[in-house]
Structure formats: structure tokens, C-alpha cells
Amino acid sequence: MATKKTVSKKINESAEHIRIAPLHYPKPQVQLSELGKDTEDSELFQGHPHAIPSSAHLTYYGGPLLTNVKVYTIFWGKNWAGIASYIKLKDKINAFFKTILVSPLIDQLHEYSVPGKTIGHGSLIGTKVITAAAPGSSITDTAIKARIKSWISAHTIPVPGSNTLYFVYTDINVKVIMGGGGSCTSFCGYHNDISKKIFYAVMPFPSCSGCLGGLSVFDALTGTSSHELCEAITDPIPGKGWYDAANGEIGDICAWTFKTVSGYKVQKEWSNAANACI
Numbered sequence: 001m002a003t004k005k006t007v008s009k010k011i012n013e014s015a016e017h018i019r020i021a022p023l024h025y026p027k028p029q030v031q032l033s034e035l036g037k038d039t040e041d042s043e044l045f046q047g048h049p050h051a052i053p054s055s056a057h058l059t060y061y062g063g064p065l066l067t068n069v070k071v072y073t074i075f076w077g078k079n080w081a082g083i084a085s086y087i088k089l090k091d092k093i094n095a096f097f098k099t100i101l102v103s104p105l106i107d108q109l110h111e112y113s114v115p116g117k118t119i120g121h122g123s124l125i126g127t128k129v130i131t132a133a134a135p136g137s138s139i140t141d142t143a144i145k146a147r148i149k150s151w152i153s154a155h156t157i158p159v160p161g162s163n164t165l166y167f168v169y170t171d172i173n174v175k176v177i178m179g180g181g182g183s184c185t186s187f188c189g190y191h192n193d194i195s196k197k198i199f200y201a202v203m204p205f206p207s208c209s210g211c212l213g214g215l216s217v218f219d220a221l222t223g224t225s226s227h228e229l230c231e232a233i234t235d236p237i238p239g240k241g242w243y244d245a246a247n248g249e250i251g252d253i254c255a256w257t258f259k260t261v262s263g264y265k266v267q268k269e270w271s272n273a274a275n276a277c278i
Contacts, residue, residue: 017239019249020178020187021227024213024256056244056253058272060114063240066199066233067113069122070163071097074151077134077171089218090129093169096222096264097124103262105226111273112234112242112250119233125164128157134171141178144168144202145194152198165191165232166200167225176204184208189224191232199236201228213256219265223258226266227251244270253277 073094079086100106101122109119133147148166151157157166170176176183178190183204188211191201206212206220213220231249235241238249247253253270254277260266268277 017243017248019190019192019231019238020181021189021224021251022187022255023184023210024188052253052257052277053247056247056270058112058234058242058244058250058270060112060242061240063235063237064162064196065112065114065117065119065241066122066163066165066236067117068120068163069101069165069229069233070125070161071101071122071165071167071229072125072157073097073127074157074166074168075127075129076131076147076168077174078131079171080169081129081131089221090127090169092218093221093225094124094127096225097167099262100222100226100229100264100266105230105261105266105269106233108269108271108278109230109233109250111271122163122233126158130156135174137173138175138177138182139170141176141190141192141202144176144200145192148194148198148200160198164199165229165236166198167203167228168200169203169221170205172205172207174204176202178202184211188220189228191228191236191238193237196237199232201225201232203228215265222264223256223267226264227255230267230269 075090080090101124106121113119152159181187184207188206189201189203191199193199203221203225206217206224211220211224215223228251231251235243235249243249244253250269251267254268257268257277258265259268271278
């Protein structure tokens with residue numbers, strides 16, 4: 001990505017609430033040969049993260065919360081099943097969820113508990129590699145929704161409960177299109193709902209500089225995954241849970257600001273109590 005991209009608070013002109021991990025500022029190209037390698041802090045792109053708005057404050061709009069989130073990971077594409085570096089990456093992502101779902105990252109979300117809905121630790125309840133009908137060069141969010149419903153109907157993945165969150169990781173070179181925007185041109189990941197009952201996040205493979213942000217592929221994925229995880233927990237139906245009408249969801253306010261939790265690079269999230277990204 002050679003030029004600076006501007007991501008608006010809405011992906012298109014419809015009433016879409018923010019639910020995406022936006023692009024990073026432009027930076028040098030990172031080679032895909034770095035797949036799965038750890039990157040030292042000194043090697044990271046020293047650009048500026050997105051500005052944190054001084055007026056940020058999340059308001060609860062009465063919708064559901066994922067109080068004890070149950071993550072199920074789906075790796076969709078042939079590379080996840082047939083190439084050693086991708087299989088290693090898949091295993092590392094699952095290890096990340098096992099650790100981070102019982103970590104201080106989840107503890108800090110407790111401040112967004114409401115009467116009858118107490119946010120606590122979650123769990124990784126399963127994982128699946130799916131190669132059938134894998135997308136080629138692109139796929140729309142509408143098609144992903146249809147595929148998730150078909151997987152549920154066919155018992156390829158478990159039937160969701162009230163706390164289930166599916167994480168769909170697509171293969172390299174697959175552009176995901178949602179709300180008129182595309183991965184690596186408008187966003188790096190997003191979460192959404194299906195009929196206000198099925199909750200999911202989509203993680204396109206970070207093969208562009210705008211979604212790597214100078215990080216290794218793995219760190220970029222844990223950063224974006226943590227962004228969408230915390231947003232899905234606190235605002236599973238975008239705009240109906242904890243939301244800032246001017247600045248978006250808990251992760252949007254702090255996009256591309258990071259910390260290390262339990263050995264993993266994760267994004268900082270907005271805290272009303274601290275009035276800061278923590």
C-alpha cells in the first residue's frame with residue numbers, strides 16, 4: 001500500500017456501526033517469508049498509531065454481552081491443512097486464545113459488566129480446518145454468513161450458544177469484502193452478527209503492510225484478533241452493547257496501540273474507568 005488510506009467511521013453510506021480493525025499508517029513492505037517469525041520491538045515500524053480522541057466514552061445500549069465467551073476457531077483454506085508453516089501458525093493462534101481468554105486482558109473488561117451480565121474469563125472450545133468450498137480470490141461477508149449457517153446445519157461446527165464466538169481465519173491472498181470495503185484496502189478484520197443470534201469475527205490473512213503494521217504475521221494476527229475479541233465481548237451486536245456514537249467500539253478508540261499480555265502482543269482497549277487506553 002503506497003499511499004495513506006483514510007478509514008471513515010462508517011465503511012459505507014449505510015448505517016453501519018464501526019466493527020472493523022482499521023488499516024495502519026503506511027510503512028515499509030514486510031516480506032511474507034517472515035510468516036510465523038517473532039519480531040523484536042526494535043524491528044517494528046516506528047510510525048504513529050491512530051490518534052486517541054479526547055472525548056471517548058463508551059455507553060451501554062442494553063444489548064447482549066458475551067459474559068464468558070466461548071471461542072471456536074475456523075481456519076478456512078487449503079494452506080491451513082497442507083503447509084507446515086500455516087499449520088504451525090494455526091497452532092500458535094489456538095495457543096494464544098487458550099492463554100489470552102483467561103488473562104488480564106479479559107479481566108480488564110469486567111468494568112463493562114452490568115446487572116445480570118458479569119464479564120469473566122472465556123475458553124477455547126474447539127477448532128476446525130475446513131478446505132471444502134474455500135474462497136478463491138475474494139469473498140463477501142454475505143457469503144461468509146451463509147457458509148457459517150451451512151456449517152452449523154451440517155454439524156461441521158458446533159451449534160452456537162449465547163456466548164459462542166466463531167473466529168474465521170481465511171487463507172492468504174483472499175480479499176474479504178464487507179460493507180463496501182475490502183481487507184487490505186479498508187480494514188484488517190471485523191466482527192459481526194447473524195440475526196442477532198450468531199456471533200463471529202473474520203480475520204483475513206495479513207499479507208499487506210497496512211495490516212501488518214510492521215509486525216510479524218503472528219503478532220499482527222494476535223493484535224487484530226484481540227481487537228475483535230474485546231469488541232465482540234462488549235458489543236456483540238455492533239452498536240447495541242458498549243458503544244461510543246462518535247468514536248466506535250472499545251477497540252476502535254485504541255487502534256494500533258499495543259501491549260504484551262501473557263507473552264502475546266495484544267491491542268490496548270478503552271477503559272471508561274481510567275479514561276485511557278489500557
